[in-house]
Amino acid sequence: MIEWIDLILLGMLALTALRVIFLKDLFAVVMLFGIYSFLSALVFIVLDAVDVAFTEAAVGAGISTVLMLGTLALTGRTEKENTHSKLLPILVVSVTGAALIYGTLDMPPFGNPDNPIHQHVAPRYIEDSPKEVGLPNMVTSVLASYRGFDTLGETVVVFSAAIGVLALLGIRREEDNNTPESGFKEHRVLQIVAKITIPLVILFALYVQFHGDFGPGGGFQAGVIAAAAFILYGLVFGLAKSMAVISPMFLRYMAASGVLLYAGVGLFSMMQGGNFLDYNLLASDPVAGQHYGILIIELGVGITVFAVMLTIFYAFASQTERSNIQ
């Protein structure tokens, strides 16, 4: 039965991907990307990877759809006609695909209990992480403690995305122009519903942030959800009001301070005489130290992701408003 669910979901994924390739209307393509992300999230849920599914739904289907729509507002919604020959791209794609398929031949068979992952890494985490880290959600233990340096790298990647967008686009500070284009000014229903839901969304983001030790969640998802609340505010009430709540300059400090908080934990544990990001030395009891370390670095991740997502939205939206006025 579960194989059928897998097959149907994978078939729908393939259909969505094919439709994305052949459509010329980019607005529909963005919507299909959202559908694709939700379908992948469902596949992850079938595979019991709820943390990954949560991230895919929040980041892939939620915030990237909004950011891609923001890009479309700047670039226009139809794809340009391609006049180049299609022979070379087909050749490159076929060779790459063949190489990838050839590469998978060396992989151990899917689901085999004798695979190295089931013999070596996973049992180590499952047996030792309750003693060493003591979190009910082992995904968080692996992500934030055992693989803490990788996650620091991911946070820096997110941070550098904001640097790239700011370097290319920059953020125009609004001179309080009350053009009807900026937000749904006269849209009473949306305004009221947004006022009801935004506090709840922020509350949920905080829950996801601090409940990540016990269930699916963590800094990445929480940052994206909180950013979505402020993006909703900006869309409904106008960019100028949103920038009055959180200014772009403050967001830059936030984005940097999240990464610094994360790296600071690592430096602090080095000063205590341990390795970089060795949380055992943060408190007298190693397990308590692990809890402090994971809580602080997840907070750093959440702050950076929130600030970066909102910065990118500000950059796109302020460009759109400027081009509307001209």
Place this chain on the structure above:
Amino acid sequence: MNFLDIISSLLLFAGTFFAFSGAVGLFRFPDFFTRVHAASLTDSIAAILMIAGLLLQTSFDLNTAKLIFILVFLLITSPTASHALAKSARHGGLLLFTEKPTKQGGTNQDD
């Protein structure tokens, strides 16, 4: 299979039926507004029925509360989304399939 399970599966089946009929309406109805109408109404009733069916499967614990939160959130956001869609389509000048465009750019009801 006890009594609650039967009620629960009946509710779930009714929910899938309405969700499916909404999908059919999305394909079969003639224009944007009727399609939004089909999708939004069936979406709300399907959410109510399905979550009611799932509620009967819980044993009055945290999952019950979570499902009720999800239901409340869906009942607020889903009609709002449909309303915003229809209103912005109207604002953008999309006409009902019974309407004809007039020279002033306004709308004219066609009986």
